[in-house]
Amino acid sequence: MKPKRKYSSILDAHIQSAIAAEQDLYFKGENGFQGVDPEQSFYVKDGHAYIVFQKYSIAPGSTGTPEFAVKLPDQEDVHVAVQSIISSNQHYIGKDGKLMVPLASVLRQLNFDVTWKGKRKAADISKGALWSSISLNKDSYFLGKKAPRKLGAAPEMKNGSVYVPLVFLSDILIQSE
Known part of the structure; x- marks a missing residue:
């Protein structure tokens, strides 16, 4: 049995x-x-993640479709936390207001393989059975063979490095557990 992920235990509580x-x-x-x-x-709205359960899954039908709102960290709080891990010259706030971090340098420190595919202007990421791919200037990424997922901001090339929204890294790390 897989150990429970940290985010799951926080949501469970x-x-x-x-x-x-x-x-x-x-x-x-x-x-x-x-x-x-x-x-x-789940869905995200106004700084909260709403965890949604199907009718009858945890409650009688009279309760309806249970939803639980969990406040997400403020973008400024996230930026301060990231500054303590990634030096200030290694991240920035992108034009879409998203915190952008260097893809390859961060993931390689976590033992991921990151391969640049120049013709496609894409980076392929893998670790064990996990595979993902992002492309420059496209606000989406692939995770396994599933439909593309939104990033909230397109990856950008800056000073020879690909930068992605921080949310991409958290998605990849959650999937690799």
Whole structure:
């Protein structure tokens, strides 16, 4: 069995607390909340991630479709945290307002293989069975053989290095666990 990911335990604790506050609305025991699934549905709005459960999955139909809002870190807080790990000359705020970090140097420190494909203007990333690919000036990336995912900002070339939004790195690291 795979160890639980850190983000899952944080979300689990938040959801369990919310359920405890209104326990009469939710199933208990084996039929109740068992933890966030890696494929859990969610959406992001106004600085919160909304974790969404299907009707009847953790509560009776009268409860509706349960949603739990989790506040996301402020972009400035994220920038300060990144500064403590990646030197200030190695990241910047991009034109879309996203924190941009150097793809290859960060991932290679974490034992990922990063290969530049000049003809495609793309970087292929791998570690074990994990494979991903990003292309310059395209606001999306591939993870495995799945449909492209949005980045929120297109990767950029700066001083000979490819920079990607920080969210890309967190997605890749979560998938590699």
